[in-house]
Amino acid sequence: MIDPHLLRKDLDGAAARLATRGFALDTVAYAALEEERKSVQTRTQALQSERNSRSKSIGRAKAAGEDIEPLKAQVARLGEELKASEQRLKEIQAALDDIALGVPNLPHESVPVGNDEADNRVERQVGEPRSFDFAPKDHVDLGAALGGMDFDAGATLAGSRFVTLSGPVARLHRALAWFMLDLHTSEHGYVETNVPLLVNDATLTGTGQLPKFAADLFHVREHGFFLIPTAEVPLTNLVRGRILDADALPLKYVAHTPCFRSEAGSHGKDVRGMLRQHQFEKVELVHVTHPQRSYDALEALTGHAEEVLKRLELPYRVVTLCTGDMGFGAAKTYDIEVWLPGQQRYREISSCSNCEDFQARRMLARFRDPDTGRPELVHTLNGSGLAVGRTLIALLENHQEADGSVMIPEALRQYMGGVERLGA
RNA sequence: GGAGAGGUGGCCGAGUGGUUUAAGGCGCCGGCCUGGAAAGUCGGUUCACCUGUAAAGGUGUCAAGGGUUCGAAUCCCUUCCUCUCCGCCA
Numbered sequence: 001m002i003d004p005h006l007l008r009k010d011l012d013g014a015a016a017r018l019a020t021r022g023f024a025l026d027t028v029a030y031a032a033l034e035e036e037r038k039s040v041q042t043r044t045q046a047l048q049s050e051r052n053s054r055s056k057s058i059g060r061a062k063a064a065g066e067d068i069e070p071l072k073a074q075v076a077r078l079g080e081e082l083k084a085s086e087q088r089l090k091e092i093q094a095a096l097d098d099i100a101l102g103v104p105n106l107p108h109e110s111v112p113v114g115n116d117e118a119d120n121r122v123e124r125q126v127g128e129p130r131s132f133d134f135a136p137k138d139h140v141d142l143g144a145a146l147g148g149m150d151f152d153a154g155a156t157l158a159g160s161r162f163v164t165l166s167g168p169v170a171r172l173h174r175a176l177a178w179f180m181l182d183l184h185t186s187e188h189g190y191v192e193t194n195v196p197l198l199v200n201d202a203t204l205t206g207t208g209q210l211p212k213f214a215a216d217l218f219h220v221r222e223h224g225f226f227l228i229p230t231a232e233v234p235l236t237n238l239v240r241g242r243i244l245d246a247d248a249l250p251l252k253y254v255a256h257t258p259c260f261r262s263e264a265g266s267h268g269k270d271v272r273g274m275l276r277q278h279q280f281e282k283v284e285l286v287h288v289t290h291p292q293r294s295y296d297a298l299e300a301l302t303g304h305a306e307e308v309l310k311r312l313e314l315p316y317r318v319v320t321l322c323t324g325d326m327g328f329g330a331a332k333t334y335d336i337e338v339w340l341p342g343q344q345r346y347r348e349i350s351s352c353s354n355c356e357d358f359q360a361r362r363m364l365a366r367f368r369d370p371d372t373g374r375p376e377l378v379h380t381l382n383g384s385g386l387a388v389g390r391t392l393i394a395l396l397e398n399h400q401e402a403d404g405s406v407m408i409p410e411a412l413r414q415y416m417g418g419v420e421r422l423g424a
Numbered sequence: 425g426g427a428g429a430g431g432u433g434g435c436c437g438a439g440u441g442g443u444u445u446a447a448g449g450c451g452c453c454g455g456c457c458u459g460g461a462a463a464g465u466c467g468g469u470u471c472a473c474c475u476g477u478a479a480a481g482g483u484g485u486c487a488a489g490g491g492u493u494c495g496a497a498u499c500c501c502u503u504c505c506u507c508u509c510c511g512c513c514a
Binding site for chain 2: 073
C-alpha cells in the first residue's frame with residue numbers, strides 16, 4: 001500500500017507517477033470518496049463522543065437514585081443516527097481500502113520509465129556466453145539423453161507443467177539447493193528458515209498477492225489456505241504486526257521451498273521443458289531493513305544472488321526493470337538473467353526487489369525509532385537466490401559437452417559425491 | 425475429530441453491565457531527594473485513526489468479527505489461536 005496521506009496531499013502527483021507504470025488511478029472517484037470520508041468520520045466521532053458522555057451521565061444519575069427513563073429515551077434517538085453514520089463510514093472505508101490495496105507501489109526515481117521489457121536497462125554483463133563447436137541442445141533434449149527428467153510422468157501424476165526428476169538429475173537439483181543455502185547462510189549472513197507452504201489470506205495480503213492476484217495462486221478452498229507462490233510471502237510476513245527493536249535490524253532470512261503458481265494467463269508461453277512449471281523450487285532471500293539502508297541492501301542482496309551464478313560458472317547479466325515491467329509491490333527491481341544456450345538468449349533466473357514500505361504498511365511491520373520513540377515502518381526486500389529449476393536448466397545447457405554429458409562445476413562437486421560429470 | 429479450560433497493556437495480573445481514568449505490581453522514561461548512587465517519593469509510559477498550521481481536542485482499541493443494551497473487557501452468536509485429556513497420525 002502506498003501512503004494514504006500522499007494520496008490526500010498530492011493525488012495528481014501520485015497518479016502521474018503511477019501512470020508511468022501503466023496504472024490508471026481514478027482520481028475523481030478517489031477524491032470524492034475521500035471528501036465524504038472526512039465529513040462522515042468527523043460526524044460519526046462527534047456522535048460517539050456525545051453518546052459516551054450521555055451514557056456516563058445516566059450511570060451517575062442511576063447511582064444517585066434518580067429516574068433515568070427520560071434520559072434513556074433521549075439517547076436512544078441518538079443511537080439511530082449514530083448507527084447509520086457508522087454504517088456509512090464503514091462502507092466508505094471499505095471502498096477506500098479496496099482502492100488502496102489495488103494500487104501498485106510508486107517507482108523509485110532511479111527506475112527507467114518504459115512500457116515493457118524492451119525498455120529495461122542492462123546494468124552489467126558477467127561472463128561470456130560460451131561458443132560451442134557443436135550445436136548445443138536445450139535442457140529437454142539433454143534431460144532425455146541423460147535420463148531422469150520425465151515430463152510424461154509429470155503429466156500422468158498431475159498434468160501439464162509438471163515434471164518428475166530422478167537419479168543423478170534429481171540429485172543435481174538437490175545439490176543446487178543445498179549449495180545455495182550453504183553459501184547464503186555461511187558466507188552472506190542469512191538465517192536459514194523453514195516456513196509453512198500453506199498460508200492464510202492475511203499473509204498474502206501483507207505481501208501484496210491478495211486481493212488483486214488471487215487467480216495466480218492455488219487455493220485450498222475447504223481449509224481457507226493458499227499454497228505459497230514464493231517463500232517471500234511467509235518470510236516477509238514473519239514481521240507482520242510486529243514492532244522491532246532498531247538494533248534488531250537488518251533481518252536476513254533464507255529459505256528453500258517449493259513454489260506453486262497457477263500460471264493463469266500464460267497459456268502457450270514457455271510450454272517446452274521446465275522453464276515455467278506449476279511447482280518449482282526456489283531459494284529465497286528476504287531482508288527487513290531500516291528505511292535509510294534499503295537501497296544498500298538491494299545492492300547487497302543482488303550481489304548475493306549473483307555470487308551463486310559466478311560460482312557455478314554461468315554467464316549472466318543484470319537488468320533494471322523499467323516502470324512498466326515491475327511487479328506490483330516493487331519500487332525498484334533488478335532481474336538477473338542467465339544465458340541459455342538452448343534458447344540463445346538471456347532468461348530471468350532471479351528477481352531482486354526493494355518494496356520500500358509498501359509491504360510494511362500492509363503488514364504494519366515496524367521498528368521503534370530510538371530518537372523519537374515512535375514506531376516507524378521498516379523496508380522489505382526480496383530476491384531469488386536462485387530459482388533452483390531454472391539453475392538446473394542453465395547448468396545443463398551451459399556445461400554440456402558434444403557427447404551429451406554435462407560437467408559439474410567445481411563448487412558443486414562436494415554436493416554430488418565428488419561426481420565431475422553427468423552421463424557418457 | 426471428541427471433551428474441557430483459557431486468550432486483558434512491553435510483561436505479570438485484577439476486573440460478572442455504569443460511580444468521568446482497565447486496580448495493583450514489574451519493567452522503562454523523567455522530576456524531587458543525594459556529594460554521587462541505591463532506597464524512597466511524585467509523575468509519565470499500548471497502538472491506530474480523525475480534526476487542526478499549531479496548541480489542543482476527539483474516536484476506536486481487553487484474540488477477531490457480529491449481536492443485545494442508553495451504556496459491554498464483562499451478556500449472546502460465529503471464527504481464530506493456546507493449553508490439558510482422548511482419538512488419529514509422520
